[in-house]
Amino acid sequence: xxxxxxxIEGPDGAGKSSVVKRLVEAIQxxxxxxxxxxxxxxxxxxxxxxxxxLLDPIHTNMDDRTEALLLAAGRRQHVVEKINPALQRGDIVxxxxxxxxxxxxxxxxxxxxxxxxxxxxxxxxxxxRPDLTIYLDVDAEVGLNRIKDKNSNRTQDRLELEEVxxxxxxxxxYLALIEAEPNRFVTVDAGQSEEQVFDDVWxxxxxxx
Numbered sequence: 266x267x268x269x270x271x272x273i274e275g276p277d278g279a280g281k282s283s284v285v286k287r288l289v290e291a292i293q294x295x296x297x298x299x300x301x302x303x304x305x306x307x308x309x310x311x312x313x314x315x316x317x318x319l320l321d322p323i324h325t326n327m328d329d330r331t332e333a334l335l336l337a338a339g340r341r342q343h344v345v346e347k348i349n350p351a352l353q354r355g356d357i358v359x360x361x362x363x364x365x366x367x368x369x370x371x372x373x374x375x376x377x378x379x380x381x382x383x384x385x386x387x388x389x390x391x392x393x394r395p396d397l398t399i400y401l402d403v404d405a406e407v408g409l410n411r412i413k414d415k416n417s418n419r420t421q422d423r424l425e426l427e428e429v430x431x432x433x434x435x436x437x438x439y440l441a442l443i444e445a446e447p448n449r450f451v452t453v454d455a456g457q458s459e460e461q462v463f464d465d466v467w468x469x470x471x472x473x474x
Contacts (some may be wrong), residue, residue, distance in 0.1 A: 267355060268353065268354065268357065269358070270393075271395060272359075273285055274399070274439065276369075281362070283459060285302065288359060288470060300356065300358075305363055306339045308360070311342045311346075312343045312346075315336075315339035329371065330377060333371040333372075333382055337389045344393055360395075369435045374435045397451065397473055399466055400439055400452045401462065453465045453469070
């Protein structure tokens with residue numbers, strides 16, 4: 266049996282983490298297939314160390330291309346160490362963010378270029394593609410306000426601290442990806458209640474299981 270690779274994407278504040286947490290429980294109650302839950306940036310020991318560098322607010326002078334290259338490097342390690350072995354075993358892999366995030370954030374919002382970011386990530390993933398990508402769509406300002414309300418007691422990470430205009434470009438990047446690959450993406454309106462968002466997501470995932 267081949268594995269099933271599901272990714273959850275969306276701008277900051279779309280509610281990805283909450284959806285993933287609830288999906289884990291729902292999937293485990295529905296199937297006996299092993300489930301590997303992971304995230305990006307990060308997901309393996311080396312990639313998590315790269316994540317810490319990438320998201321630390323102190324690194325305000327990080328060059329945009331350095332950011333993109335670090336993400337691709339962490340992704341490579343994550344794929345080799347965790348994702349590919351799980352898929353080869355026939356497991357379900359549920360990942361919070363993958364290559365699409367880099368294309369939207371660094372390719373579109375940073376202005377590095379969609380093709381340029383795709384190319385460095387293709388080198389990292391060697392053709393690996395999610396079987397299903399669920400995109401949680403939310404207005405940039407709404408998402409950022411959610412983050413501020415929810416995380417008032419912690420420091421926001423380096424990307425969350427970007428201006429609204431940056432996050433609007435992120436959303437634009439995602440929408441372009443969806444238009445280019447409509448068969449892989451399913452969009453869910455993340456402006457709804459948390460319960461309704463999860464219900465919509467779970468219906469999509471359950472059909473694939």
